[in-house]
Amino acid sequence: MSVQGREYAPTRRDCLGWAGLAAVSAAGSSMLLLPGFAQAGQVEEPLADSVRSILSGAIANKAPPVPEFSSMDKRLAHLRWLGAMSDRLKRRKPDFQTRIEFLQTVWYETKRAGLDTTMVMGLIQVESAFRKYAISPVGARGYMQIMPFWSRLIGDGDAGKLFNMQTNLRFGCVILRHYLETERGNTFMALGRYNGSRGRDTYPNAVYKAAKNWVHPDV
Structure with missing residues (x-):
């Protein structure tokens, strides 16, 4: 598969420039108010200038979520995944076009970042139950419950x-x-950090469990 005409493999360098991060370790419609896990959230931590620059660049690159494939087999595998996920998500997102656009974007963004698409689907289920306008008691927003301070730090x-x-x-x-x-x-530790509960197992285990709903052989 290729993104923007390039043969694609999910590496640190691809689109995101993650090589500079490997050596950096950080310290330690209507709104739906979410309880439970969503009460936690990412914790604002100091970012080195180099890390801030890399993350800002990754956010700013607004490539459309339209992948290209190096072979028909890979394209067909993606279409099989899209169809299966659409069926599973139908109850939560009844509108077909909205559902397909969401899934295509999840697939594109996870591949772009070198992430496990299945795990991210599980994370979205836990964080927002696939609600676009979800908002937590601490102000985390949207599908992946992003804390607003990230807009200031890297947006x-x-x-x-x-x-x-x-x-x-x-x-x-x-x-x-x-x-x-x-x-x-x-x-495990990265998921805990994402939720603001680093080192505790409740949130990562919930994501792992939810991810089982989105397993597919073509991902």
Whole structure:
């Protein structure tokens, strides 16, 4: 598969410039108010200038979520995944076009960030139950429950844009990739950091359990 005409493999460098992060470790419609896990959220931590620059660049690159494939087999595999996920998501997102656009964007953004698409689907289920306008008691917003301070740190300062589908998914995937780099690839710890509960198992286990709903052989 290729993105923007390039043969694609989910590496740190691709689109995101993650090489500079590997050596950096950080310290330690209507709104739906979410209880439970959503009461937590990403914790604002100091970012080195180099990390801030990399993350800002990753957010700013507004490539459309339209992948290209290097072979017909890969394209057909993606279409099989899209059809299966659409069926599973239908109850939560009844409108077909909205559902397909959401899934295409999730797939694109996770591949772009080198993330496990299945795990991210589980994370979205836990964080927002696939509600675009979800908002938590601490102010986290949208599908991936992004804390507004990220707009100030690496965006243009407009936290209202976090309710835009692609913007929210882009932020969420970039932030999760950053936490994976910070935790040296430890998914359990990265998920805990994403939720603001680093080191505790309740949230990562909930994501792992939810991800089982979205397993598919073509991902």
